[in-house]
Amino acid sequence: MSKQLLKGNQAIALAAVQAGVDAYFGYPITPQNEVPEYLSKYLPEAGKVFVQAESEVAAINMVYGAAGAGKRAMTSSSSVGIALKQEGLSYICGSELPCLIVSVMRSGPGLGGIQPSQADYYQATRGGGNGDYHLIVYAPESIQETIHYIKEGFDVADIYRNPVMILIDGLIGQMMESVDMDVPYTPRKLPEKTWAAMGKKYHSGQNVINSLSLNPDHLEKHNLDLQAKYNLVRKNEVRYELINMENPDYVIVAYGSMARIARSAIETLGEKGIHVGMIRPITVWPFPKEAFAKIPSTCKGILVVEMSLGQMVDDVEIANRGKFPIAFYGRAGGNVPDPTEVEQAILNFGKLVRL
Numbered sequence: 001m002s003k004q005l006l007k008g009n010q011a012i013a014l015a016a017v018q019a020g021v022d023a024y025f026g027y028p029i030t031p032q033n034e035v036p037e038y039l040s041k042y043l044p045e046a047g048k049v050f051v052q053a054e055s056e057v058a059a060i061n062m063v064y065g066a067a068g069a070g071k072r073a074m075t076s077s078s079s080v081g082i083a084l085k086q087e088g089l090s091y092i093c094g095s096e097l098p099c100l101i102v103s104v105m106r107s108g109p110g111l112g113g114i115q116p117s118q119a120d121y122y123q124a125t126r127g128g129g130n131g132d133y134h135l136i137v138y139a140p141e142s143i144q145e146t147i148h149y150i151k152e153g154f155d156v157a158d159i160y161r162n163p164v165m166i167l168i169d170g171l172i173g174q175m176m177e178s179v180d181m182d183v184p185y186t187p188r189k190l191p192e193k194t195w196a197a198m199g200k201k202y203h204s205g206q207n208v209i210n211s212l213s214l215n216p217d218h219l220e221k222h223n224l225d226l227q228a229k230y231n232l233v234r235k236n237e238v239r240y241e242l243i244n245m246e247n248p249d250y251v252i253v254a255y256g257s258m259a260r261i262a263r264s265a266i267e268t269l270g271e272k273g274i275h276v277g278m279i280r281p282i283t284v285w286p287f288p289k290e291a292f293a294k295i296p297s298t299c300k301g302i303l304v305v306e307m308s309l310g311q312m313v314d315d316v317e318i319a320n321r322g323k324f325p326i327a328f329y330g331r332a333g334g335n336v337p338d339p340t341e342v343e344q345a346i347l348n349f350g351k352l353v354r355l
Contacts, residue, residue, distance in 0.1 A: 003180045008143045008173045009034035012076070012102055012166075014181055015150040017042050021100070022071035023049035025062035027081060030114045031170035032104035035076040056081045060088030067097035068209035070196030072154055076102035078170075079120055080111060083128060089163060090129025093226070094211030096195075098157035100150065101135070101165045104173040107334035115334020116170030118256060121311035124167045125285040132223050134230050136160065136237065137285040139167045139255040143177045148185065149282075155188035160233055161195070167284065169307060171257040171336065230286075239282035240291045244270075247298040248277035250346055251324075253316050254305045255281045258337070262305055265342035276346060284312065289319040301325040301349055305342055308332060313354070327352035 006014070012035050016024070024043060026036045036052060043050040049066075053059035059075050066073035077085065082103050092099060103124060107117040124137045136156060138149040146168060153164040197207045213219040244266060245251070254262040259280045266276045277299075279291045295302070302324050304313040313328045320326060329345035329352060331337045345352060 002182065003178045005176050006143065006179050007034060007176050008146065008168070009104070010038050011143050011147055011179055011181070012150060012173070013038035013042055015147040016074055016100070017046060018181065019151045019154045020072055021048065021074050021154070023051070023066045024074050025051045025053050025059040025066070026075050026077065027053050027056045027059050029078045029081045031106055031116070031173050032076050032078045032102065034173075035102060035104075056084035057088065060085035060092075063099050064088055064092050064095070064097065067092065067099045068095065068197050070193040070198045074100045074102070076104065078104045079106045079108055079117075082120065082123060086128035089127065089135065090131055090133060091211045092163050093129075093133035093135070094131060095209050096161040096226075097163070097209065098161050099163050100153050100157055101163060102150075103165055103167050105167070105169045107332070113334045114170065116257065116307065116336060117332070117334055118169055118258060118307035119309070119311065119332065120167070121284065121306070121308065124165055125287070125315070133226065134285055135163050135165045136233055136283070137165045137167050138239070138282060139284045140172070140282065141256050141259045141280065143172060143175070144179045144183070146172060147179060147181065148183070151185045152188070155190060156237060158190045158193075159188060160229055162229070162233070167256070169257050234286040237283060238286050238288045238290065240288035241280040241282060242291065242294060243278040243280060244275070245277040245294065245296070247275065247296055249275045249298065249300055250277075250303055250349060251295055251299050252276060252278045252303050252305060252342070252346075253281070253312070254278065255284060255312065258305050258307055261337055261339050262342055264339035265346070268339065269343055269346060274346065281312075284315075287315045287319065292319040292323075295324065299324055301327060301353065303345055303349060303352070304328045305337065305345065306330045307336060317354075325353045328354055
């Protein structure tokens with residue numbers, strides 16, 4: 001194993017190749033442009049498929065087709081590009097197809113700006129498409145962790161026949177870190193894709209990939225089957241990290257780059273005699289509600305910090321069930337909070353408590 005200095009977007013492309021991606025379909029948008037740029041080189045060299053589609057809408061429908069044929073398919077985009085893919089993602093969920101989506105968040109709303117943001121939390125965890133469906137969403141905090149969850153994400157998508165999203169912000173996509181691309185990953189045991197439209201050479205009968213069902217009873221059963229699958233995901237795939245949770249005065253909840261910033265604030269506050277813990281969701285869907293049962297009674301309150309004006313805070317309020325006071329601190333427009341801002345938010349906790 002050897003470390004190398006890599007940009008986040010390049011590491012994403014390399015991790016996808018290592019995970020055995022068969023085909024990538026995408027359309028350029030900042031700040032994820034290097035993902036397709038590198039894959040346009042790596043995939044043809046590996047005998048795989050790379051297509052720059054004519055639009056984001058075309059790209060996600062190409063993913064739909066490749067996934068339906070049993071191939072490991074992937075796309076990536078940022079914010080407004082992911083918004084354009086929502087209809088296709090609903091189709092893919094309705095058809096129960098596995099694929100991987102990398103979302104590198106930029107500031108919004110609308111075209112917004114190219115600076116990093118976490119304002120697409122609702123988009124990822126609630127979804128902008130129609131119907132009762134969910135994406136499985138990982139929100140890693142480093143390039144190395146992103147590499148791992150790209151590999152695991154492909155496996156989890158195959159196991160549950162469901163799209164998986166890797167949700168990062170522009171900081172992780174654009175920064176450079178020392179990473180090890182050879183860290184061992186143990187693949188999950190995967191089911192055979194007997195459902196795929198691969199031709200009679202691979203299965204008997206006729207496989208039809210479709211999300212249309214005009215019989216309301218049949219469609220209701222399909223929705224109930226999907227919910228049973230999502231409940232299984234909630235049971236088996238929740239990921240989170242608990243940091244410094246032995247009798248904390250306060251607990252911070254943060255994910256992705258914001259969690260790294262919070263780590264620095266926690267260290268400085270500790271030097272001042274203020275003991276602060278952190279819950280770091282790694283899966284933001286399913287959200288790690290069970291982690292909040294582990295907050296000790298010494299806690300005076302929970303501070304949610306986001307690079308947005310408050311989206312994950314809704315899930316924290318649901319998970320908290322009114323047990324502890326909740327305060328929020330966030331920045332918007334592509335502004336990245338400094339650790340000192342998080343420290344001040346803890347020191348001014350009472351003024352920030354949500355009513």
